[in-house]
Each structure stands twice: as structure tokens, then as C-alpha cells.
């Protein structure tokens with residue numbers, strides 16, 4: 132059921148534009164970075180660990196694209212500004228930004244969650260997105276062509292939840308609210324902001340403790356209306372749509388891509 136028919140996209144929707152992707156060294160962020168590059172964008176690939184970032188850049192360059200690895204910790208004040216500066220210095224503008232970096236700490240009932248895990252999720256998922264939005268908007272509103280921002284939230288934010296995910300879900304609800312509020316504040320500045328809320332997607336983040344990929348596939352078959360998790364490329368396709376000119380009048384939406392989990 133629901134076989135993945137998505138081919139690697141090619142096109143030129145983002146030719147001449149520069150896209151920044153946080154958390155671009157793995158999972159959804161890597162798929163997003165590759166998808167933008169395949170459609171002509173120059174990509175700044177940001178994240179904490181340099182090695183995976185370099186791998187993403189190499190994959191883009193192998194396919195004839197242009198990319199820059201930019202190590203950064205999005206929870207740190209100043210790092211987001213440095214990323215924006217790197218995009219402008221290397222490629223001349225910042226046209227698209229995807230705030231995808233995030234962490235999940237949970238799998239235990241809320242009462243048993245270590246306080247450090249609460250603070251880490253707040254720091255990366257909420258403060259990280261807040262600082263990134265500020266730095267990106269401050270640049271984009273100075274450009275005659277403005278810009279488009281997509282933040283990656285989760286269906287656990289406002290659409291559904293699961294055991295052991297209360298704190299994570301709270302941070303993702305905050306990501307959605309923050310992005311929608313910013314969308315309203317800055318659309319007249321020429322900066323268009325939207326959200327993609329994935330459900331279970333084929334990365335290690337959606338594996339439960341001790342679960343293999345095959346176990347997850349079985350769980351998805353039994354519990355998800357679609358019968359399978361999303362491919363990272365399917366989340367990337369939603370991100371690219373929202374960042375593209377085809378979505379010019381889509382402002383502050385929260386696009387759910389979750390195999391029907393929230394139904």
C-alpha cells in the first residue's frame with residue numbers, strides 16, 4: 132500500500148537562490164539539502180558535526196551542485212547570525228532557510244524525564260528555531276526579493292501525541308506557534324514563513340528503543356492509516372513546495388505529512 136512513487140526531483144525552481152538548511156548532515160535535513168541542490172539552489176549545510184556536513188556537500192558536488200558545510204550549534208547565541216553571514220559571503224544572498232535541526236529526548240513517562248533532557252530539547256528545538264528565525268528574517272527583509280522560511284516541527288506538536296513524548300511535543304507545539312506568529316509579523320517585510328510537520332519518517336529518530344527498521348515497518352503497517360512511514364524525500368518535497376514560488380500566497384500554514392497518523 133502507498134508505494135513510494137517519488138523520483139529524485141530535478142528542475143530549476145531554485146536556480147540562482149541560496150538555501151540554508153540546519154541539521155543538514157543527516158536524515159530529513161540531508162534530503163532537503165539534496166533536493167534544493169537538485170533544483171538549482173546553492174546550499175549552506177549547517178549542523179553540529181563537521182563530518183556529516185561534508186558528506187552532504189560531497190553528495191551535492193558529485194551531482195554538479197554547489198554547497199558549503201557550515202558547522203554551528205543552533206542553540207548558541209550568535210551561531211545563526213554566523214550562518215546567515217556565511218550564506219551571504221559565499222553565495223551573495225539568503226533566499227530560503229529551512230530550520231530543521233532538532234532533538235528527541237524521551238521514551239519515558241514525563242515524570243521520569245531527566246531535567247537536562249527537558250532543557251536540551253527547549254534549547255535546540257525552541258531557542259534554536261527562535262534564534263534562526265531572527266537572524267534569517269533580519270537579512271531577508273533587507274533584500275528586494277525577500278525570502279521564504281520553512282521550519283520543521285512534528286505531528287506531535289499540535290496534531291497528535293504518543294507515549295513518552297510529552298516534552299518533545301511541547302517544544303514542537305512551540306515551534307509551530309513561533310513560526311505562525313513570525314509569519315504574521317513578517318509577511319509584509321517580504322518574508323514568507325511556513326511549517327512542515329512530519330510524522331514518523333525513515334530516520335533513526337522514529338525508531339523506538341530496541342526497534343529495527345523492519346520492526347518499525349511492521350508497526351507502521353499495523354498502526355498508520357497509510358501503512359508505512361514517510362521517506363525523507365517526501366518530507367523534502369513538502370518543504371520545497373512551501374519554499375517555492377508556487378506557494379507565494381501560502382503564509383503561516385502547518386503542512387502535515389504524517390501517513391494519516393493524526394486522523
Ligand code: NAI
Nearest residue numbers: 154157158159178179204205232233285331332334336337
Ligand atoms: P536527525 O537526528 O537525523 O536530524 C537532526 C539533525 O539536527 C542532525 O543532523 C543533528 O546533528 C542536528 N542537530 C541537533 N542538534 C543541533 C544543534 N544544537 N545545532 C545544529 N544542529 C543540530 O533526525 P531527523 O529525523 O532527520 O529530524 C529532522 C527534524 O525532523 C527534527 O527537527 C525532528 O524533530 C523532526 N521530525 C522527525 C521525525 C521523524 O520521524 N524522523 C518526525 C517528526 C519530526
